[in-house]
Amino acid sequence: MNYVAFLIMRRLRAPLVTLIVIWAIATLGYVIIPGQDGEGQPVRMDFLHAFYFVSYMGTTIGFGEIPFAFTPAQRLWTLFTIYGTVIGWFYSIGALVNILRDQSLMNLIHRVRFRHDVQDLKDPFYLVCGYGLTGSNLVAELAEHGVQTVVVDIDPLRIEALELDNHPFDVPRLCADASDPDVLQDAGIQHPCCKGVLCLTNDDHANLYVAIASKLLAPERLVISRVSSREYAANMASFGTDHIIDPFETFADYLTNAIVSPFHQLVYNWLASPIHRSIESAHQNRHGRWIICGYGRLGKALQKRFEQHGLRTVIIEPDPEARQVSEDYHVVTGWGTEAVTLLEADIRNSVGIVAGTPDDANNLSIVMTARELKQGIYTVARQNRQTNARLFRAAKVDFIMDPSVIIAQRIMFLIKTPLLMQFLDRLTGETEAWCEQLLRQIESIVGEREVESWSFTG
């Protein structure tokens, strides 16, 4: 990176040499050309006065003719030098300003400042690569719990967004490619206070790069990464990435749990989110036929789990061939946004519908249409954009799937209360009755208040 400084110095050569040459010629001219003093005696300007005059002429300050009024010959020379020096001056100043505004110089300055900021950190911090929805949610939540973060993102707009987000303390930020090992080094991957690396970019390959670089540069460092495809998840697991989070798989687990073993899910819900649902909600029957709209990543993950638990499904997909839907499944071709398709999928005999397309308007439309056709149908919708959160709440969707929230929540869990995560993993070995009893016990103590959890280290 240091080459930028040299490049800038090199670019300064031409303007500086121009300036020196023009100034020298102009000064020499005034020393050589004879002038006249007040009595008409010939007098020569010395270098001091000549340089003084050229300096204020060239910089367009202009104090007048000193020490005596100029002779015509001196004025002729002044005419030439005014244009010469002013042009030279403007050119040099212009070049200098250009260099200072140069993007590569700005980047260099930001980089150096960032490096110093990170080096000066005294508190434990997490390195967050990618400041998208997940990243910003997580940084805000960590800041709320007093945990310092360092952010790297490739998109200058997101770094600007971070500048505007009002966090209780300074978050060192850098606009750079996190998959560059030098950037990770500057971001403090080997800093003694660095607790872990969170790979949250929307590019699986970039996450893979960051994860592998962290494991090589600092093997003992905690690495948590999001992924959106199974190949990358397996790849990351192979070199010991500590936690790999796939939002679609996670949500599919969550939803399947809610249907098949509602009390297990409720324990998770109570411990994980501050606003919890009542125990009675677990008695709602969700066994039966489910309609899955959109056979993308979410659709596939759900279909796999529903099949394992013997739930019947109907898939609504506009392009079943491109999505490679298996012949064995019951498939209806269409969007699911119009009544015809939903009736064809026999919505009247279904208990639930999943609106899992990548378009929020379609998902909302599916939910609304489905409700009109069948009162009280259980609705699950995938929310793709944070800005639409208000609409999804207004639509009173039973289960909202927001990938960024799912990842942020899970990572908060892993950072804040690692033991709780272990407890929830062990929970799968317990029966539904055991979970119900646990819930009754918790309820008898906390009542309707929210359950907050945190961890201590001795």
Place this chain on the structure above:
Amino acid sequence: MNSEKVFFAFFILLAATLNFGFFIGALHDGGHHNVYELFAALVISLIATVMKFGDRTHMGAVLLATSLVADLQLIMAAFVWGYANSIAEPDQVRSLLASVVSMSGGALLANITSVVLLVIETVTVRR
């Protein structure tokens, strides 16, 4: 052939020779020291310094340093000359002139160092 190096060699050698031309002569005798020569030596030395801006090599950095030393000495000499010429009392001029010349002598030493370094760099170039 590296044209950048040729230009630099030209300017640094010219600075050294002009500097030498100004320096040579009796220390107190104004007739032996031409102010135009001092002016030219200063201008050329400044250009030579700027020519070394942004050189990443170790030799480049050392040459920048020696050339900056020469500039510093010559600028000081020019200031003293201006002071002696326009401000100082007539009886001070002799000693001030002596310090101008001795400062240009210091600059000459720096310039000679630059030339020596340049020669070393040139002979180590392998074809």
